[in-house]
Amino acid sequence: MKPFEIIWSSFAEKELDKIFNYYSEVAGDSIAKNVIQNIISEPNQLLSNPKWGQLVEELLHRSFEYHYLIHKQFKLIYTVDDKMKKIKITDIFDTRQHPQKLNRNN
Numbered sequence: 068m069k070p071f072e073i074i075w076s077s078f079a080e081k082e083l084d085k086i087f088n089y090y091s092e093v094a095g096d097s098i099a100k101n102v103i104q105n106i107i108s109e110p111n112q113l114l115s116n117p118k119w120g121q122l123v124e125e126l127l128h129r130s131f132e133y134h135y136l137i138h139k140q141f142k143l144i145y146t147v148d149d150k151m152k153k154i155k156i157t158d159i160f161d162t163r164q165h166p167q168k169l170n171r172n173n
Contacts, residue, residue: 069152070114070152071113071114071117071147071152071153071154072152072153072154073110073111073113073114073153073154073155073156074153074154074155074156075155075156076155076156076157076158078157078158079144079156079157079158079159082158082159082160083103083106083107083159086099086102086103086106086141086159087099087100087102087103090102090103105138105139106138106141106143106159109136109138109143110136110143110145110154110156112136113136113145113154114154117147117149117154118134118147119134119136120134120135120136120143120145121134121135122134122135123135123144126144131146132146132147133145133146133157134146134147135160137162140161140162140163141159141160141161141162142158142159142160142161142162143156143158143159143160144156144157144158144159144160145157
């Protein structure tokens with residue numbers, strides 16, 4: 068049986084860039100790299116159980132089922148394609164923001 072693969076949307080990658088730039092400015096490059104490495108490794112826990120994360124209630128109206136993982140103050144939003152065996156990280160959302168911002172285009 069083919070194992071699941073984690074892929075990142077271009078939107079999520081842009082969010083990673085924003086997070087890196089922010090931490091690089093306020094805490095330095097080494098802290099920024101550490102934050103990003105931790106975020107990137109967080110979804111690895113999904114490889115054995117992709118639908119482990121809770122459903123994103125704010126996105127239930129969408130055609131795909133969105134789940135999330137929490138890493139510190141970041142919510143990693145993802146979808147699961149069982150047929151293609153892909154876990155797609157679609158967004159990285161700072162939980163200190165208003166939840167309505169989750170409905171942005173990603």
